[in-house]
Amino acid sequence: MKRILSAAVAALTLLTAAACGDDGGKSEDRTLTVLAAASLTETFTALGKTFERAHPGVKVRFSFGGSSALAQQIVQGAPADVFAAASPATMKTVTDDGDASGAPQVFARNRLVIAVPKGAAKVHALKDLAAKGNKVVLCAEQVPCGAAAKTALAAAGLTVRPVSREQDVKAVLTKVRLGEADAGLVYRTDVGAAAGQVTGIDFPEAAQAINAYPIAALAKAPQLALARQFVAFVLSPAGQDALTRAGFEKP
């Protein structure tokens, strides 16, 4: 009994210590929370590091995920400072609710490519996605990459029967990476991020489904000033350079 009690006390102490950890530091330590589309994972992680170096005492925390899920989290009151979405539609969820501080600004554009496992030879062009026997994964239509895929496939006049509609673009990429799917539609930047494991194939219809990425500081941001600085940094030449290098297109 005594042992159980002391273990419980130890666990409690640890818990409270962990809970206090966030504000237990020095007063100038600040944490900036950025919710960003899954396709921004690599670029924004790098940008966050640069931003931290330029602002000593600032920690940038990211939550990457499907833009629509993130937008819902913000509307439901998740504490966050910046939102970077993969489509104006998902950003609109946030602005309509009055959660953005100022008008969102487009900071990048992205286009779809066909991702195929390295060395695989089943899919060479967009029309192969419609071929029977090819396992294709797409994003769910609720998320921006799925909406873009729908537009691009419609522009090409193709009916594709995917085996799965994934919850975000990284999930599509994973299925292609593991070789479970013969092809998937992902952003060009995702193929860059998974270099060596997947090959990207460009297709002309992608031009008709280019995603604009808007970014906004959030109205209820605990670190509003810092949030605005981060947004400005993403829009600055340095931020734009990093985005272009990752394969994003200029806004």
Add this chain to the structure above:
Amino acid sequence: MTRRRDGNRGRAPLVLVLPALVGLAFLVLPLVGLLARAPWTTLGTRLAEPQVREALRLSLVTATLATALCVLFGVPLAWLLARVPFPGVRLARALVTVPLVLPPVVGGVALLLVLGRRGLVGRWLDDAFGVTLPFTTAGVVLAETFVAMPFLVISVEGALRAADRRYEEAAATLGAGRWTVFRRVTLPLVAPGIAAGAVLCWARALGEFGATITFAGNFPGRTQTMPLAVYLALENDPQAAIVLSLVLLAVSVAVLAALRRRWVSAP
């Protein structure tokens, strides 16, 4: 009300009652939240949508199949762990419970690496039989079985340990073989444990999300179970997600209540 049977006199101590009530409230309040925010006026039309019926049907079918698989393999496994003192039994017992603590998404990835088209076993399945499991309903059943089986094994193993072994020994003395003993004595003895384990299993399988979406993907009518439908509905239509959650909630409460009364009667 303060006087209970078998001499359990006096008030229940506050030290126990207060945390108990907090615990109860914590478990029940989220459900109340769901009910309070439900779009009751449009409930009928939303429920009539074919996607909801499809997801519900798929969930019920896969959870039931997964439970059947769990019983088929889990009961012998529990028997082995409880009755056969083989070397490494402790390790085996620990390994069996791993899926309980493993994040289901990790379980899904692990399943992909083993049973996927390029996985250790999956590659052979594909080459030899042309069978691929990811993105299929069978994949959903496997993912659910993976996360649910430990519940059954633990429950049945507990029942086996608690069962009076003298009945088995008596049967053996009377000349019954081990299989006969298992079938005619052990199984009836631990039937309540199996039933309880199966119910837990079924409930866990019904709510399975992470392993399913990772291993089997998400496609309406084929691999999109209720939890997946709820998650994706949440992306753009929270009201629909609430409706789906309510359906899932109602079904699971109804089934659990019915089964509890019938098989898992409290002593």
